[in-house]
Amino acid sequence: MELASWRLLARTIKHADVVVEVLDIRDPMSTHSRRLESMVRAFGKKMMLVLNKSDLVPRRVAEKWQSIYESLGYAVVYTSARARLGTRILRAAIKRAAGEKPFTVAIVGYPKTGKSSIINALRGRHGASTSPVPGSPGYTRHVQLYKVEPGFYLIDTPGVIPVEGGWLESVIRGRSPEELADPVPPALALLERALKYNPRSVLDAYGIASRDPVEILEEIARRRGWFYRSTGEPLIEEAARTVIRDYHKAKLLFYVPPEEYLKAKHRSG
Numbered sequence: 091m092e093l094a095s096w097r098l099l100a101r102t103i104k105h106a107d108v109v110v111e112v113l114d115i116r117d118p119m120s121t122h123s124r125r126l127e128s129m130v131r132a133f134g135k136k137m138m139l140v141l142n143k144s145d146l147v148p149r150r151v152a153e154k155w156q157s158i159y160e161s162l163g164y165a166v167v168y169t170s171a172r173a174r175l176g177t178r179i180l181r182a183a184i185k186r187a188a189g190e191k192p193f194t195v196a197i198v199g200y201p202k203t204g205k206s207s208i209i210n211a212l213r214g215r216h217g218a219s220t221s222p223v224p225g226s227p228g229y230t231r232h233v234q235l236y237k238v239e240p241g242f243y244l245i246d247t248p249g250v251i252p253v254e255g256g257w258l259e260s261v262i263r264g265r266s267p268e269e270l271a272d273p274v275p276p277a278l279a280l281l282e283r284a285l286k287y288n289p290r291s292v293l294d295a296y297g298i299a300s301r302d303p304v305e306i307l308e309e310i311a312r313r314r315g316w317f318y319r320s321t322g323e324p325l326i327e328e329a330a331r332t333v334i335r336d337y338h339k340a341k342l343l344f345y346v347p348p349e350e351y352l353k354a355k356h357r358s359g
């Protein structure tokens with residue numbers, strides 16, 4: 091399954107002139123794929139980063155992340171597809187990176203980073219029409235080309251990077267709670283992270299003042315009337331799935347400050 095996904099991603103990249111990787115600005119380091127990057131490099135394609143969901147962080151944080159990635163040599167833009175912020179800048183940056191028309195751009199990234207929203211935002215104002223990719227037998231069926239403007243095409247495929255990594259990482263990378271054998275450990279880790287980076291996050295999301303992740307899950311379950319029928323204990327698995335979903339929906343709101351990158355860099359020398 092995962093292998094097939096990487097293969098599909100490779101084929102998407104092969105068809106593109108520019109590859110745009112969409113990261114979640116709440117945690118860009120965890121939603122940045124090294125493996126994707128080496129694939130893009132191997133195909134000799136140009137690459138850009140988009141830090142999306144910038145409406146969820148203060149502006150200075152968005153700017154700091156942008157300057158960090160710029161200092162690492164990336165072409166990078168921050169956007170909010172939801173608030174339609176930065177999409178004009180993104181369109182211009184893609185054109186700069188792509189050079190001469192016609193060109194084709196693949197929008198890729200981990201699940202739920204906002205790829206489709208960005209495609210819509212990029213196309214929106216132009217009322218673009220769709221047309222299938224000409225040629226390339228066997229592949230044509232899966233690919234849709236969207237026209238942003240004449241000579242500027244977007245490839246819409248499942249440009250989804252297969253989710254790998256540990257359980258906390260995989261949740262931050264968009265893995266749905268339904269796909270997890272046990273949602274409790276990642277939910278506990280997520281709550282810990284939320285309390286660390288935004289001490290008010292749990293209070294704001296649930297009105298719960300506790301700072302103990304297990305207690306928080308129990309309290310969420312209790313308040314919603316979720317109990318094990320056999321023992322009457324709070325059904326924390328259901329609460330855990332709720333917490334994970336709420337991070338994805340940004341109801342449980344926190345972000346990793348850019349200073350963490352500088353610390354991680356320091357640690358790794």
Ligand SMILES: Nc1nc2c(ncn2[C@@H]2O[C@H](COP(=O)(O)OP(=O)(O)OP(=O)(O)O)[C@@H](O)[C@H]2O)c(=O)[nH]1
Pocket residue numbers: 142143144145146169170171172173199200201202203204205206207208250340
């Ligand atoms: N706050 C905020 N939410 C966003 C933004 N862009 C997308 N979202 C939300 O994030 C969720 C995922 O957005 P999609 O555009 O479907 O993301 P995707 O990357 O195409 O998702 P998959 O196709 O499932 O991989 C949706 O609930 C969007 O409303 C943004 O800029 N800000």
Ligand SMILES: [Mg+2]
Pocket residue numbers: 205206207
């Ligand atoms: Mg999508």
